[in-house]
Amino acid sequence: MTELQSHRVGYALAPKKEQSFVVESFIDYAKQRGIDLIRIEPSKPLIEQGPFDCVIHKLYDEEWKKQLGEFSAENPNVVIVDPLEMIEKIHNRASMLDVFTQLKIPLKNESFGVPKQVLVEESEVLNSTNAAEELNLKFPLIAKPLLANGSLKSHEMCLVFDSEGLKSLSVPIVLQEFVNHGGVVFKVYVAGQHLSCVKRNSLPDISEEKLRTLGGTLLFSQISSFTVQENGNEEEDNSDISNIKKAEMPPMSFITDLSKALVEAMGLHLFNIDLIRDGNDRNKYYVIDINYFPGYEKIPSFETLFIDFLWDIVHENKIQVGES
Numbered sequence: 001m002t003e004l005q006s007h008r009v010g011y012a013l014a015p016k017k018e019q020s021f022v023v024e025s026f027i028d029y030a031k032q033r034g035i036d037l038i039r040i041e042p043s044k045p046l047i048e049q050g051p052f053d054c055v056i057h058k059l060y061d062e063e064w065k066k067q068l069g070e071f072s073a074e075n076p077n078v079v080i081v082d083p084l085e086m087i088e089k090i091h092n093r094a095s096m097l098d099v100f101t102q103l104k105i106p107l108k109n110e111s112f113g114v115p116k117q118v119l120v121e122e123s124e125v126l127n128s129t130n131a132a133e134e135l136n137l138k139f140p141l142i143a144k145p146l147l148a149n150g151s152l153k154s155h156e157m158c159l160v161f162d163s164e165g166l167k168s169l170s171v172p173i174v175l176q177e178f179v180n181h182g183g184v185v186f187k188v189y190v191a192g193q194h195l196s197c198v199k200r201n202s203l204p205d206i207s208e209e210k211l212r213t214l215g216g217t218l219l220f221s222q223i224s225s226f227t228v229q230e231n232g233n234e235e236e237d238n239s240d241i242s243n244i245k246k247a248e249m250p251p252m253s254f255i256t257d258l259s260k261a262l263v264e265a266m267g268l269h270l271f272n273i274d275l276i277r278d279g280n281d282r283n284k285y286y287v288i289d290i291n292y293f294p295g296y297e298k299i300p301s302f303e304t305l306f307i308d309f310l311w312d313i314v315h316e317n318k319i320q321v322g323e324s
Protein backbone atom coordinates (compact mmCIF):
# COMPACT_ATOMS: atom_id res chain seq x y z
CA MET A 1 0.00 0.00 0.00
CA THR A 2 1.43 3.43 -0.83
CA GLU A 3 1.52 6.17 1.73
CA LEU A 4 -0.40 9.20 0.43
CA GLN A 5 -0.17 11.55 3.32
CA SER A 6 3.15 12.43 4.91
CA HIS A 7 3.54 12.75 8.65
CA ARG A 8 4.72 15.94 10.28
CA VAL A 9 7.37 15.64 12.97
CA GLY A 10 8.30 18.89 14.71
CA TYR A 11 11.74 19.24 16.26
CA ALA A 12 12.84 21.75 18.89
CA LEU A 13 16.58 21.76 19.51
CA ALA A 14 19.37 24.10 20.53
CA PRO A 15 21.03 25.71 17.47
CA LYS A 16 24.25 23.65 17.77
CA LYS A 17 22.34 20.41 18.05
CA GLU A 18 20.03 21.31 15.20
CA GLN A 19 23.07 21.95 13.01
CA SER A 20 24.72 18.61 13.76
CA PHE A 21 21.59 16.46 13.83
CA VAL A 22 19.16 17.84 11.23
CA VAL A 23 21.47 17.38 8.25
CA GLU A 24 20.40 17.16 4.62
CA SER A 25 20.80 13.37 4.37
CA PHE A 26 18.47 13.04 7.35
CA ILE A 27 15.81 15.40 6.00
CA ASP A 28 15.93 13.68 2.58
CA TYR A 29 15.72 10.17 3.98
CA ALA A 30 12.83 11.18 6.24
CA LYS A 31 10.96 12.53 3.21
CA GLN A 32 11.46 9.27 1.32
CA ARG A 33 9.87 7.47 4.25
CA GLY A 34 6.90 9.84 4.33
CA ILE A 35 8.06 12.03 7.21
CA ASP A 36 8.38 15.81 7.02
CA LEU A 37 10.75 17.22 9.60
CA ILE A 38 9.47 20.64 10.63
CA ARG A 39 11.66 23.08 12.52
CA ILE A 40 9.97 24.52 15.61
CA GLU A 41 10.90 28.10 16.46
CA PRO A 42 11.19 27.95 20.27
CA SER A 43 10.70 31.71 20.71
CA LYS A 44 7.26 31.60 19.06
CA PRO A 45 4.09 30.03 20.48
CA LEU A 46 4.19 26.30 19.77
CA ILE A 47 0.45 26.18 19.54
CA GLU A 48 0.62 28.29 16.35
CA GLN A 49 3.24 26.11 14.66
CA GLY A 50 1.39 22.84 14.10
CA PRO A 51 -0.14 20.66 13.03
CA PHE A 52 2.23 17.90 14.15
CA ASP A 53 1.86 14.16 14.47
CA CYS A 54 4.81 14.08 16.83
CA VAL A 55 7.20 16.51 18.54
CA ILE A 56 10.79 15.64 19.42
CA HIS A 57 12.74 18.03 21.59
CA LYS A 58 15.75 18.73 23.77
CA LEU A 59 15.25 22.15 25.38
CA TYR A 60 14.93 22.71 29.09
CA ASP A 61 14.27 26.42 29.59
CA GLU A 62 11.14 27.54 31.41
CA GLU A 63 9.62 29.12 28.30
CA TRP A 64 9.85 25.85 26.36
CA LYS A 65 8.38 23.87 29.28
CA LYS A 66 5.43 26.27 29.32
CA GLN A 67 4.96 26.09 25.55
CA LEU A 68 5.07 22.31 25.53
CA GLY A 69 2.63 22.07 28.45
CA GLU A 70 0.08 24.32 26.75
CA PHE A 71 0.50 22.54 23.44
CA SER A 72 0.02 19.06 24.98
CA ALA A 73 -3.07 20.17 26.84
CA GLU A 74 -4.67 21.37 23.60
CA ASN A 75 -3.36 18.51 21.45
CA PRO A 76 -3.56 15.33 23.53
CA ASN A 77 -3.20 13.10 20.46
CA VAL A 78 0.15 14.52 19.43
CA VAL A 79 2.96 12.28 20.66
CA ILE A 80 5.56 14.18 22.64
CA VAL A 81 8.88 12.39 22.55
CA ASP A 82 9.50 12.47 25.43
CA PRO A 83 7.44 14.01 28.25
CA LEU A 84 9.53 16.52 30.21
CA GLU A 85 8.83 14.94 33.59
CA MET A 86 10.32 11.64 32.37
CA ILE A 87 13.39 13.36 30.90
CA GLU A 88 14.01 15.29 34.10
CA LYS A 89 14.40 12.04 36.02
CA ILE A 90 17.72 11.45 34.30
CA HIS A 91 19.00 14.94 35.03
CA ASN A 92 19.98 13.90 38.51
CA ARG A 93 23.08 11.72 38.74
CA ALA A 94 22.24 10.67 42.30
CA SER A 95 19.11 8.86 41.11
CA MET A 96 19.46 8.36 37.32
CA LEU A 97 20.93 4.86 37.77
CA ASP A 98 18.38 3.69 40.36
CA VAL A 99 16.29 2.14 37.59
CA PHE A 100 18.95 -0.55 37.09
CA THR A 101 18.47 -1.94 40.57
CA GLN A 102 14.88 -2.97 39.75
CA LEU A 103 15.30 -3.94 36.11
CA LYS A 104 14.42 -7.54 35.31
CA ILE A 105 15.93 -8.96 32.12
CA PRO A 106 16.60 -12.54 31.04
CA LEU A 107 20.33 -13.00 31.66
CA LYS A 108 22.55 -15.71 30.23
CA ASN A 109 26.21 -15.32 31.19
CA GLU A 110 26.09 -11.56 31.57
CA SER A 111 25.23 -9.55 34.63
CA PHE A 112 24.97 -5.82 35.16
CA GLY A 113 24.99 -3.29 37.95
CA VAL A 114 25.97 0.25 38.80
CA PRO A 115 29.16 1.35 40.56
CA LYS A 116 28.77 2.09 44.25
CA GLN A 117 27.98 5.79 44.66
CA VAL A 118 26.98 8.31 47.30
CA LEU A 119 25.54 11.82 47.09
CA VAL A 120 27.37 14.23 49.40
CA GLU A 121 25.51 17.42 50.25
CA GLU A 122 27.53 18.78 53.18
CA SER A 123 31.16 19.85 52.86
CA GLU A 124 31.97 18.73 56.43
CA VAL A 125 31.54 15.16 55.25
CA LEU A 126 34.38 15.66 52.75
CA ASN A 127 36.72 17.29 55.25
CA SER A 128 37.01 14.29 57.54
CA THR A 129 40.35 12.42 57.29
CA ASN A 130 38.46 9.15 56.96
CA ALA A 131 35.77 10.52 54.65
CA ALA A 132 35.94 7.66 52.13
CA GLU A 133 35.71 4.99 54.86
CA GLU A 134 32.84 6.81 56.53
CA LEU A 135 31.02 6.91 53.21
CA ASN A 136 31.87 3.25 52.66
CA LEU A 137 33.65 4.07 49.37
CA LYS A 138 37.02 2.92 48.04
CA PHE A 139 39.53 5.09 46.13
CA PRO A 140 39.89 5.91 43.30
CA LEU A 141 36.59 7.75 43.02
CA ILE A 142 34.98 9.84 40.31
CA ALA A 143 33.36 13.06 41.48
CA LYS A 144 30.39 13.90 39.24
CA PRO A 145 28.23 17.05 39.32
CA LEU A 146 24.81 16.24 40.75
CA LEU A 147 22.97 17.77 37.82
CA ALA A 148 23.33 16.35 34.32
CA ASN A 149 21.28 19.07 32.68
CA GLY A 150 23.21 19.71 29.49
CA SER A 151 25.37 22.55 30.81
CA LEU A 152 29.13 22.44 30.26
CA LYS A 153 29.59 22.29 34.03
CA SER A 154 27.47 19.17 34.26
CA HIS A 155 30.21 17.28 32.37
CA GLU A 156 33.13 18.55 34.52
CA MET A 157 34.34 15.62 36.56
CA CYS A 158 37.42 14.59 38.45
CA LEU A 159 39.15 11.48 39.59
CA VAL A 160 39.79 11.60 43.32
CA PHE A 161 42.73 9.59 44.66
CA ASP A 162 42.84 10.38 48.37
CA SER A 163 41.28 12.30 51.26
CA GLU A 164 43.14 15.48 50.28
CA GLY A 165 41.39 15.27 46.91
CA LEU A 166 38.02 14.90 48.61
CA LYS A 167 38.63 18.07 50.63
CA SER A 168 39.03 20.11 47.44
CA LEU A 169 35.55 19.25 46.14
CA SER A 170 32.43 21.41 46.34
CA VAL A 171 29.04 20.06 47.31
CA PRO A 172 26.59 18.82 46.16
CA ILE A 173 28.59 16.09 44.47
CA VAL A 174 28.10 12.47 43.51
CA LEU A 175 31.06 10.27 44.45
CA GLN A 176 31.23 7.10 42.42
CA GLU A 177 33.74 4.28 42.69
CA PHE A 178 36.02 4.01 39.68
CA VAL A 179 35.85 0.59 38.01
CA ASN A 180 38.81 -0.65 35.96
CA HIS A 181 37.42 -1.53 32.54
CA GLY A 182 40.22 -1.54 29.95
CA GLY A 183 39.79 2.04 28.74
CA VAL A 184 36.77 1.42 26.52
CA VAL A 185 33.19 2.56 27.01
CA PHE A 186 30.28 1.04 25.08
CA LYS A 187 27.65 3.58 24.14
CA VAL A 188 24.26 2.02 23.46
CA TYR A 189 22.14 4.47 21.49
CA VAL A 190 18.44 3.73 21.83
CA ALA A 191 15.56 5.10 19.76
CA GLY A 192 12.46 3.24 20.92
CA GLN A 193 12.80 -0.36 19.73
CA HIS A 194 15.91 0.43 17.68
CA LEU A 195 19.46 0.53 18.93
CA SER A 196 23.09 0.77 17.95
CA CYS A 197 26.16 0.14 20.10
CA VAL A 198 29.51 1.82 19.50
CA LYS A 199 32.89 1.69 21.25
CA ARG A 200 34.54 4.84 22.50
CA ASN A 201 37.62 5.97 24.33
CA SER A 202 37.41 5.97 28.13
CA LEU A 203 39.61 6.56 31.17
CA PRO A 204 42.55 4.14 31.47
CA ASP A 205 42.74 1.59 34.29
CA ILE A 206 44.29 2.61 37.59
CA SER A 207 46.27 -0.18 39.23
CA GLU A 208 46.71 -0.44 43.03
CA GLU A 209 50.36 0.36 42.48
CA LYS A 210 49.60 3.45 40.40
CA LEU A 211 47.05 4.60 42.95
CA ARG A 212 49.78 4.71 45.62
CA THR A 213 51.72 7.22 43.51
CA LEU A 214 48.73 9.44 42.73
CA GLY A 215 47.28 12.11 44.96
CA GLY A 216 44.64 14.83 44.97
CA THR A 217 42.39 15.07 41.95
CA LEU A 218 42.56 14.89 38.15
CA LEU A 219 40.07 16.93 36.16
CA PHE A 220 38.44 15.71 32.97
CA SER A 221 35.41 16.41 30.81
CA GLN A 222 33.63 14.41 28.09
CA ILE A 223 36.50 11.96 27.76
CA SER A 224 34.57 9.82 25.30
CA SER A 225 34.55 12.71 22.83
CA PHE A 226 37.67 14.75 23.56
CA THR A 227 40.88 14.81 25.64
CA VAL A 228 41.97 14.39 29.28
CA GLN A 229 43.18 17.36 31.31
CA GLU A 230 45.63 16.91 34.13
CA ASN A 231 45.23 19.37 37.01
CA GLY A 232 43.40 21.72 34.69
CA ASN A 233 46.32 22.71 32.47
CA GLU A 234 48.39 19.89 30.97
CA GLU A 235 46.61 18.39 27.98
CA GLU A 236 47.33 14.96 26.64
CA ASP A 237 45.59 12.99 23.95
CA ASN A 238 44.20 9.92 25.64
CA SER A 239 42.84 8.13 22.61
CA ASP A 240 43.87 4.49 22.45
CA ILE A 241 42.66 3.24 19.12
CA SER A 242 44.12 -0.22 19.58
CA ASN A 243 42.30 -0.70 22.92
CA ILE A 244 39.07 0.21 21.19
CA LYS A 245 39.70 -2.03 18.21
CA LYS A 246 40.54 -5.01 20.43
CA ALA A 247 37.51 -4.65 22.68
CA GLU A 248 34.78 -7.17 22.05
CA MET A 249 31.26 -5.79 21.86
CA PRO A 250 28.79 -6.88 24.54
CA PRO A 251 26.42 -9.60 23.21
CA MET A 252 23.64 -8.09 21.10
CA SER A 253 20.97 -10.10 22.95
CA PHE A 254 22.15 -8.60 26.24
CA ILE A 255 22.10 -4.98 25.10
CA THR A 256 18.79 -5.48 23.31
CA ASP A 257 17.10 -6.91 26.40
CA LEU A 258 18.63 -4.21 28.58
CA SER A 259 17.52 -1.39 26.25
CA LYS A 260 13.99 -2.72 25.84
CA ALA A 261 13.55 -3.06 29.58
CA LEU A 262 14.87 0.46 30.05
CA VAL A 263 12.50 2.04 27.51
CA GLU A 264 9.65 0.44 29.41
CA ALA A 265 10.89 1.23 32.91
CA MET A 266 11.84 4.85 32.23
CA GLY A 267 9.07 5.77 29.79
CA LEU A 268 11.77 7.32 27.57
CA HIS A 269 12.49 6.60 23.90
CA LEU A 270 15.56 8.65 23.04
CA PHE A 271 18.67 8.09 25.12
CA ASN A 272 22.00 6.38 25.29
CA ILE A 273 23.63 4.50 28.12
CA ASP A 274 27.34 4.24 28.84
CA LEU A 275 28.35 0.69 29.70
CA ILE A 276 31.75 -0.48 30.88
CA ARG A 277 32.98 -4.08 31.22
CA ASP A 278 34.52 -5.04 34.55
CA GLY A 279 38.26 -5.59 34.06
CA ASN A 280 38.13 -8.52 36.53
CA ASP A 281 35.03 -10.22 35.17
CA ARG A 282 34.37 -10.03 31.44
CA ASN A 283 30.70 -10.95 31.84
CA LYS A 284 29.99 -8.19 34.32
CA TYR A 285 28.91 -4.77 33.06
CA TYR A 286 28.41 -1.48 34.86
CA VAL A 287 26.10 1.28 33.68
CA ILE A 288 27.73 4.61 34.47
CA ASP A 289 25.63 7.21 32.64
CA ILE A 290 22.33 7.81 30.82
CA ASN A 291 21.96 10.72 28.40
CA TYR A 292 18.80 12.10 26.92
CA PHE A 293 18.72 12.63 23.12
CA PRO A 294 22.47 12.14 22.63
CA GLY A 295 24.46 12.76 19.44
CA TYR A 296 22.79 10.13 17.20
CA GLU A 297 24.48 11.62 14.15
CA LYS A 298 27.72 10.03 15.35
CA ILE A 299 26.48 6.48 14.83
CA PRO A 300 26.71 4.77 11.43
CA SER A 301 23.49 5.06 9.37
CA PHE A 302 21.82 7.14 12.03
CA GLU A 303 19.25 8.31 9.49
CA THR A 304 17.81 4.81 9.10
CA LEU A 305 17.77 4.08 12.81
CA PHE A 306 16.10 7.35 13.73
CA ILE A 307 13.55 7.36 10.93
CA ASP A 308 12.65 3.72 11.68
CA PHE A 309 11.83 4.96 15.15
CA LEU A 310 9.79 7.97 13.98
CA TRP A 311 7.96 5.73 11.52
CA ASP A 312 6.95 3.44 14.41
CA ILE A 313 5.75 6.44 16.39
CA VAL A 314 3.62 8.05 13.71
CA HIS A 315 2.14 4.73 12.57
CA GLU A 316 1.47 3.31 16.02
CA ASN A 317 -0.12 6.57 17.03
CA LYS A 318 -2.37 6.50 13.98
CA ILE A 319 -3.55 3.03 14.93
CA GLN A 320 -4.09 4.00 18.56
CA VAL A 321 -6.00 7.12 17.64
CA GLY A 322 -8.07 5.20 15.13
CA GLU A 323 -8.99 2.56 17.66
CA SER A 324 -9.94 4.81 20.55
Ligand SMILES: Nc1ncnc2c1ncn2[C@@H]1O[C@H](COP(=O)(O)OP(=O)(O)OP(=O)(O)O)[C@@H](O)[C@H]1O
Pocket residue numbers: 115142144148154155156157176177178179180181185201202203221222223224274276288289291
Ligand atom coordinates in the same frame (compact mmCIF):
# COMPACT_ATOMS: atom_id res chain seq x y z
N1 LIG B 1 32.48 4.52 37.65
C1 LIG B 1 33.30 4.69 36.63
N2 LIG B 1 34.38 3.88 36.48
C2 LIG B 1 35.24 4.05 35.45
N3 LIG B 1 35.14 5.03 34.54
C3 LIG B 1 34.10 5.87 34.64
C4 LIG B 1 33.12 5.74 35.68
N4 LIG B 1 32.23 6.73 35.54
C5 LIG B 1 32.61 7.44 34.47
N5 LIG B 1 33.73 6.93 33.92
C6 LIG B 1 34.46 7.47 32.77
O1 LIG B 1 34.22 8.86 32.74
C7 LIG B 1 33.50 9.24 31.55
C8 LIG B 1 32.53 10.34 31.89
O2 LIG B 1 31.60 9.91 32.86
P1 LIG B 1 30.05 10.12 32.60
O3 LIG B 1 29.69 9.30 31.43
O4 LIG B 1 29.36 9.85 33.88
O5 LIG B 1 30.05 11.68 32.27
P2 LIG B 1 29.18 12.57 31.27
O6 LIG B 1 29.80 13.91 31.23
O7 LIG B 1 27.76 12.50 31.70
O8 LIG B 1 29.37 11.83 29.86
P3 LIG B 1 28.57 12.09 28.47
O9 LIG B 1 29.43 12.96 27.65
O10 LIG B 1 28.45 10.69 27.94
O11 LIG B 1 27.26 12.68 28.87
C9 LIG B 1 32.86 7.94 31.07
O12 LIG B 1 32.63 7.97 29.68
C10 LIG B 1 33.95 6.94 31.43
O13 LIG B 1 35.01 7.04 30.51
Ligand SMILES: O=P(O)(O)O[C@H]1[C@H](OP(=O)(O)O)[C@@H](OP(=O)(O)O)[C@@H](O)[C@@H](O)[C@@H]1OP(=O)(O)O
Pocket residue numbers: 017020058148149150151187224225272291292293294295296298
Ligand atom coordinates in the same frame (compact mmCIF):
# COMPACT_ATOMS: atom_id res chain seq x y z
O1 LIG C 1 27.20 17.06 21.51
P1 LIG C 1 27.38 15.61 21.27
O2 LIG C 1 27.02 15.19 19.88
O3 LIG C 1 28.74 15.11 21.71
O4 LIG C 1 26.30 14.82 22.15
C1 LIG C 1 26.37 14.77 23.57
C2 LIG C 1 25.18 15.50 24.10
O5 LIG C 1 25.28 16.88 23.73
P2 LIG C 1 24.19 17.62 22.81
O6 LIG C 1 22.83 17.10 23.14
O7 LIG C 1 24.36 19.05 23.18
O8 LIG C 1 24.55 17.31 21.40
C3 LIG C 1 25.16 15.44 25.61
O9 LIG C 1 24.01 16.07 26.06
P3 LIG C 1 23.96 16.85 27.43
O10 LIG C 1 24.22 15.83 28.52
O11 LIG C 1 25.06 17.86 27.40
O12 LIG C 1 22.59 17.40 27.45
C4 LIG C 1 25.13 13.99 26.10
O13 LIG C 1 23.94 13.37 25.65
C5 LIG C 1 26.33 13.27 25.53
O14 LIG C 1 26.29 11.94 25.95
C6 LIG C 1 26.32 13.32 24.00
O15 LIG C 1 27.48 12.67 23.51
P4 LIG C 1 27.43 11.14 23.06
O16 LIG C 1 26.99 10.35 24.27
O17 LIG C 1 26.47 11.03 21.91
O18 LIG C 1 28.85 10.90 22.68
Ligand SMILES: [Mg+2]
Pocket residue numbers: 274289
Ligand atom coordinates in the same frame (compact mmCIF):
# COMPACT_ATOMS: atom_id res chain seq x y z
MG1 LIG D 1 28.83 9.52 29.63
Ligand SMILES: [Mg+2]
Pocket residue numbers: 148289290291
Ligand atom coordinates in the same frame (compact mmCIF):
# COMPACT_ATOMS: atom_id res chain seq x y z
MG1 LIG E 1 26.17 12.07 30.51
